[in-house]
Structure formats: C-alpha cells, structure tokens
Amino acid sequence: MPDKINTESIFDSAACFQGLYPEELEKLSDSKTRVQYLRGENVFKQGAFSPHVTYVLSGLVRVYLQTGHNRQLNIRMAGPGDFLSFSSVFGESTYNYSALAVKDAWVCMIEKDALRNLLQTNADFALRIVSRNCRNETQLLDVIGNLSYKQMRGKLASALLYLSSESFMKEQVFQHLTRQDIADFAAISTESTIKFLKEFESEGIVELKKRDIEITDMKKLEVMSRNS
Numbered sequence: 001m002p003d004k005i006n007t008e009s010i011f012d013s014a015a016c017f018q019g020l021y022p023e024e025l026e027k028l029s030d031s032k033t034r035v036q037y038l039r040g041e042n043v044f045k046q047g048a049f050s051p052h053v054t055y056v057l058s059g060l061v062r063v064y065l066q067t068g069h070n071r072q073l074n075i076r077m078a079g080p081g082d083f084l085s086f087s088s089v090f091g092e093s094t095y096n097y098s099a100l101a102v103k104d105a106w107v108c109m110i111e112k113d114a115l116r117n118l119l120q121t122n123a124d125f126a127l128r129i130v131s132r133n134c135r136n137e138t139q140l141l142d143v144i145g146n147l148s149y150k151q152m153r154g155k156l157a158s159a160l161l162y163l164s165s166e167s168f169m170k171e172q173v174f175q176h177l178t179r180q181d182i183a184d185f186a187a188i189s190t191e192s193t194i195k196f197l198k199e200f201e202s203e204g205i206v207e208l209k210k211r212d213i214e215i216t217d218m219k220k221l222e223v224m225s226r227n228s
Contacts, residue, residue: 015081016128024118031114036106043099043107044085050095052109054084059105060171064184065097074184076139079167086133088112089119102176152188154228156196157221159186164215174213
C-alpha cells in the first residue's frame, strides 16, 4: 500500500502541534515511529505494556474496555488528532483499555519521555492537550450516565448522537461499524440494537441503508436521549 503521509509534515499538519518551535518539532521527530494498522487490527491491548503515547494521524480507532470473557464496552472513537494511552506520560505502565482500527489508520508512536518534556516546557502546547483530553473526559461521564440511569432506547439514542458528531461523519463512521459495535457503545444487546433501530426507522428518526445509518430527525433523537 502506498505511503500517503509525508513523514516531514506529520507534526506540521496536526493542529495540536502547530506553533511548536523548530527544535521542539525536531526532538519529537527523533522520538516517534509511524505505523499503519489495517481495518480489524489491534493497535494495542488492555493490560499490555505501554511504552509510547499513540497519536492518530488518519483513520478511525475504536477504544473499548474488556469487561468479561466475551464482553466489551466501547468508550469512544478516536480519529485524526486524538491521543491514546496518554496516561503513560504520567507513569501508567500498562494500557488500561484496548484500541482497534475500524478503518485503515496511520498512527504515530511517540516516546512518552519526549512528550512529557514538551508538556513541561511549552505551556501553550500543554493547554491544547488538556483541552482535548477534557472532551474525552466528558464522553466518559456520558458513558457512565448511560449505564446508570437510561433505558435501552435512551442508551441507543445517546450512542447514535455521539457517533453522528461532525468529525466522525466525515469519516463515514457507521459504514465501518457493525451492529455489535453500536450495541457495545450503547451497552445493550445486539438483538435490542437491531430491534430499536428498526423502531427508530419506522418513527422517522433514522434511515437504515444496509450498514450505514442516516439520522433524519436529530431533535427527536436528542429528546429520546434525554428522556428515555
């Protein structure tokens, strides 16, 4: 497969790295390894040794917790510009979740010491990283809320709202997810997911096109997410 990403422009094209000094970019460039993962490949596994911070350059990566022998909970999708395993910068030695490419993805493995040094010496860069990680924290709180008090229809509605955000729709996210994947975002069974999706379609909320899902009434979906 042809290499579509210019090594020299990796950090120049990434929003969170823009504005770094040339010497900072050089240090990062010397401390990174770029890797491609094809659809269906594990980027890393929960519990494995975590030697790097992973930065997504392109594609889509599903982040999930293994909660049992054959059970998992999807906690977020990572796309271009997202960091994974960022806690390793602060001393975590193993991955506390798993990551799998649902679309062919290029990622950059950055040595955690190099990234830690940059955070310590460049306040603007650190602020950008903190801001992005705060958005991830909000998504985790939403996952907890779904598990705690929402009914199944509300859980599925919330999952669809999350997956239909602008950044994911640019990547045509639903075409890369199975019904099982969507069920694991909603924390309900696959059978219930299929049933409720058909109900949503009959109610004019979504349109199902084989694997793809088009949201046709966003307001109804938002109300269902809040009230169900």
